[in-house]
């Protein structure tokens with residue numbers, strides 16, 4: 285059944301998550317970048333995203349950014365922004381393969397059961413984190429306009445699968 289691969293919950297954006305409640309159980313958060321912290325192929329993090337990451341870090345969460353993109357021509361800018369708040373960035377993360385998650389967990393010095401994965405894509409972000417045994421929170425894509433045609437096509441399929449298998453009431457608190 286696909287229901288075991290559904291995210292634990294879906295939120296409108298990274299700014300809508302119940303961080304205070306989550307802090308009681310979890311001590312680390314791994315964010316996807318494109319269409320999660322900003323638009324697809326974001327050139328830099330906007331002020332709202334940076335403030336959120338800093339705020340969560342100040343609350344005691346260990347934070348990391350794990351992207352499947354190689355971030356050609358933009359990695360140094362984003363990495364410098366994250367460095368200022370002591371947040372590691374892994375690019376070419378190959379989600380849903382476990383290696384990138386394991387590397388990030390080592391950097392954050394934590395374990396899957398204490399870690400939340402936040403991302404906009406089911407096949408990569410969510411399924412990969414489910415394989416790891418992490419809490420999985422999905423966010424709606426930051427913007428659909430800038431996405432490649434194949435990503436939009438895939439989202440259509442995902443939407444159909446979610447309509448059948450996703451049950452918000454089944455959310456694990």
Ligand SMILES: [Mg+2]
Pocket residue numbers: 316317318319320403404405
């Ligand atoms: Mg994404």
